[in-house]
Each structure stands twice: as structure tokens, then as C-alpha cells.
Amino acid sequence: MAAHPRKHRPPRAGRALLLAAILLAVFLWWDNTSLQVTEADPSFSDLPAGFDGCRIAVLSDLHSASFGPENETLFRTVAEQKPDYIFFLGDLEDQYRGRKPEYVTELADGLSAIAPTYYVTGNHEWAIGDVPELKETLTAHGVTVLSNQFVTLERNGDSVVLAGIDDPNGYADQKTPEELAAEIYAACGDPFWMLLAHRNNRFSSQYSKLGADLVFSGHAHGGLIRLPFTDGLFSHDWDLLPSHTAGLYEENGSCLFVTRGLGNSGATFRLFNRPEVAMVTLHRA
Template identity: 25%
Template sequence: MRWLIPIFIYMLIEVYSYQAIKAITKNNWVQIGYFVVSLCILGYVIYIFANYDRSVGPTKYTLRASALLLLTLVPKLILVLFLFGEDIIRSCVAGYNYLTNTFFEGTATQYLPDRRKFISQLALGVAAIPFAGLLHGIFKGKYNFKVIRHVLYFEDLPKAFDGFRITQISDIHSGSFDDPAKIEYAVDLINEQNADLLLFTGDIVNTMAKEMDDWIDTFKRIKTPQYGKYSVLGNHDYGEYVTWDSEEEKDANFQAIKDIHNKIDFNLLLNDSAFVEKDGERIAVIGVENWGHNFKKAGDLNKASEKVVKEDFKVLLSHDPSHWEYEVKKHSDHYHLTLSGHTHGFQFGIEIPGFVRWSPVQYVYKQWAGMYNETGRYLNVNRGFGFHAFPGRVGIWPEITVIELRKGSKPA
């Protein structure tokens, strides 16, 4: 029953989309072919999700089904917008004709204007744009790694750390990978940054620890900088999005996920902190477990900061940026820089520096991608290294962040 309403809506979209095809061509084979392909895709998607195994979680088949659904649904929604708009005009014209008795005698269809071929052609042309974008995102965009650089100024940064470089990665989601060569390239790109410190902000898998088995050697190639590699957990690392046969099995998976960090030479911080020392001075690296306004709240900022004093310069690792919005930025202690991920920038949006910056995720998260600053407290939301749910990225590319810390005030 829960599928009936979505299927009904989908079929209405199909009927409208068919009107565009019908207006452009009278070839019966093209029209029949359209229906056959659409029904096959719909049938495949329903079959995959109706047989979704919650004990296994997302698989390459669910990713493929998501891709097919979006590839067909998004362009058709564009068609619906155009044709529905045309129908409003056609209805107004028909009403005018009826009221002024200018219609021909006979059935109502004789005074309702026919669809214009030009409108259908225009609708198909516009719909081709998101279709092409989604195709690019699936085959190219998801591995279109970008290095994003920031320079941040702090008056109270210890002098020894002036020019200190931090590389951040987030949201690996290793269970979604399907191209080892691209991941090897990304690891090389991380190494090329020659950071002083490397930080990972959670979601190493989609659900299962075994998703990382084939990638341990690859991620172990990430060089350990002079001042180390630190990491935290994300919401997907707790194994809470599948059904387990027992709590013992779930706990074993969780422990295996935590063990992965050690296998790839990361120091996992579980509501804990560590100090990075340089030339007799130090900064604190603080790592909380996942804390999300709408997700698991395992993070304990006060516990994680027990070793830290108020005067310490603080870099906080917290997977979900809502933690910064609801707790960190208002905290009585001054957390200078918080590093998060989680949103992936929705893996879909438009970013043209200085002109446009939009993604559907901005209606859910106030801070969703990039660097934010309020009262001298900075938050960087990394757009993510991997991908999840949809096997692609459109306009929001996978990110490796490099942050340079500078002492003093920002130049005018």
C-alpha cells in the first residue's frame, strides 16, 4: 500500500511526459518505445527497493536504481512544469472561447487549443540539461576531486603555528566506490598537499565495516604528516541504518569500524583530545563522537575537552555541522575552528563563486558547505570525499580541504 501513492504520482508524470513525445512525433514505434523503456525502468526500481534487505543495507543495486530513477524522473518533472503551464493557458483560452461563443459546434475538445509542438520541443530541450548533468555526475562528477584552500587569521594563534597547514577529508563512504584508479588518484592528491596535520571527520563506510576491506591498503598510502593524522566517527559509522540479528553483531561491527582507523594509521578520537606541539607551543585537537540535531547524539563536547584549558587554541572535529550551530558556537569556551562534513552538499547544486551558491540541502542545514565565521569562531563544512544514496555528484564536487593558519588579523 505504501507504494500506491508514489506509483500513482509517477504515472501522472508519465502521462504528461508522453504528451510531449506525442506532440513532437506521430511515429507509433517511438511512442511505444517510450512506454516500454519507462515501464521497464519503473519495474526495475520498484523491484530493487521492494526487495531492499535491511540486514545488508545499501548495495550497488540500490545505487543503480537511484541513478535510474533520478535520470528519468528529474527531466520528466521539467516536462510536467512546461506542459502544465501550457495547460493553464489552454484552459483559459478554452474558457474564453466558451464564454464568448467563438468555439465550433460539437465536443469540448474542439474549442480547447491543441498542444503546440514548439512548447514540447522547448520543454524537451530544457529537460535535456539536467539529464546531461546527471549523466556527467554519475560517470565523471563523483570523482571530480577538488582541492579547496582557505587561509584563516587568528590573533591568539600560538606563534609557532603561523603558517601551519591542515588537510581535511570527510565522508569517505567506501561502500559506494566502484573505480579503484580514481581513489588512488585522490589519495595521491591528498599526499601532494604536504600538510602538517591531516584530519578526517567521519563516515568511513555506509554501514558495514567489511565495506572497507578492499580499500585498507589504498587509504594506508595516505602519508602521515609530521604532526599526525586524527579522525572521528560519523552517523553512518554506528551501523544504525540496518537491521541486526543481535546487539552483539551490531557491537562487533562497530568495533571493527573503529579498528579501521588504526589500520590506516589514524588516531581515532572518541570524545577525547590530543595536543599538537611545535617549538614549545601547542594547539588542541578535540574529537567528539557524532552529534547531530536530527541524528545520533553520542558526542560529548565537555568530556572531549577535559584535558584542554580555556587558553588553548582549539581545533574541533565534529561530523555534523548542526553541532556547531546548536552547541559549539554558543559554548562558553572558545572553539576557534570546527571541522565538519556530513551534508555532502547534497551532491547536487550550483556553485559559481561570487554569483550563485545553491543546493537543496541549504533548506535543512544553515551551514552546508564551505567556510563560515561567526564572532571569530570558524566552521568548515567539507563537501565530502565519497558519495552515498545517489552514485554521482552534480555541481557539488568531492573535496579535499587545505586550511592554512596565520597569526594576526586578516589583511584589508
């Protein structure tokens, strides 16, 4: 009887490497597309009693990503948290993907149907251009755009001030954060006030010195890769071991909350750093 040649099989080590590569690819896909809800609970002695327990959904750095068809998963996840307000901190779009008017409309309609939604620009909106048109679209679909402006929020008979600034990539002659803070104090005395400002890396040097009780920022993408005992491994500019990339911080008597954000820009990816729907619940100390 003629001998049959044995079929070639990859060595065990090769099969193990192939399996490991497949598992890593699946994990990276999940790690970059599966929403994670996180909670933060800052306390303030001067928070008006009417805002004790106020829940704020903090979103940022979507970069034109979609979670579910027409972002249904994102909207459902936010709605399930029952926020009083939604703060969107910029980089709604991505400069490498360009302007998508229908995407902006879809997002504005979906979020504003859940809770009052407030928005400030990030650096990517200005890199794309046509920011006035973007702001008009958001406003027409129920989102309040804060362009170096402030408004009063009311809850349970009390009020606080909410301010928002355009990204520094905006117009060269735009109102400065310091000028906006001076306007708040001139108009409102010494209120409890919050600031929406896209760039986390300006908190120490500038935003913490404005007098705001609480600043909300994004921009850092959680440091891209999060390892134990680090505040993120890389900044958005690929600086090593950045600071102020996720969670709560305090400097100069001002508190900062940074969200890890939702999307990725260009060829970047997340590792141990899932897209975040951050819920900040205010407490009166």
C-alpha cells in the same frame, strides 16, 4: 527503376535531445568522480606562531567511494598538497554498502603514509555497527582515532590542542562535547584548540558555544546541488536551502570550516559540487 524507400531518421529535435542526454550523463559522471582541491585561509590572533602556515587536509563523507584503483588518485592528490596533518571527519563507510575491512585498511595505510591522520566517526559508521572493530583497525594502521578525547599537536616549538567527538549516533552514555571542553580547560588552561565534529548542523546550537577556536565538520555534502547565491540546495535530509554546508563560517566567537566531502550515500548525486579535497592553511593574524 524501382524507387528505394527512404531510411527513417530521427527528427533533428530528437537527435538534439539524445545528444543533450549523453552530454548531461557524461557531465554528471565527471561532476561526481573528479576531485577538486579547494583552499581556505582562516586567520586567528591567538594562533601560536609555530602553527602559522600549518596546512591541513580535510576529508569527509567518503561513503566507501574509490578514486582510482585502490584510491590511488585520492592519495596522490592529498600528497601533492603537502599537508602537515590530515583530518578525516567521518562517514568513511556507507550504511547502504556495508562494512569492507580491506577498504578501511587500504585507506588508513594510504593516508597515514602521507601525514599524521586524525579521525572521528560519522553517523554512517554507527548505522553499520561494529564501530569498536573499525576503530581498532584504523589505529592498527596508523590513524589516531579521537573518541571524545583530545591530544596535543606540536609544530615549530609551539603546541595546540586537537579534540574529536564521536557522532551523536554513538553510545547514549558517551561523554558530551561540553564535558570534553571542560576537560580541555582543566588540563590546558585556555589553549588554542580545534574540534573535529562530523555534523555541521550542530555548530550554531552547540559546537560554537564550546569555546573552540576552529571546528571542522562535514556531513552536508555541500548541499548536494550548488547553485549561484545558495549555500547548497538540499540538506542530507532533503531540507531546502540548508546553511553551513561548505567553507568558513563564524558564530559565538568560534570559526567553522565545512568540507563538501567526497562521496555519495545511496542514490544521491552531486551537481556543480565536485568531490572535495579541502586544504585549510592556518594563519596568525
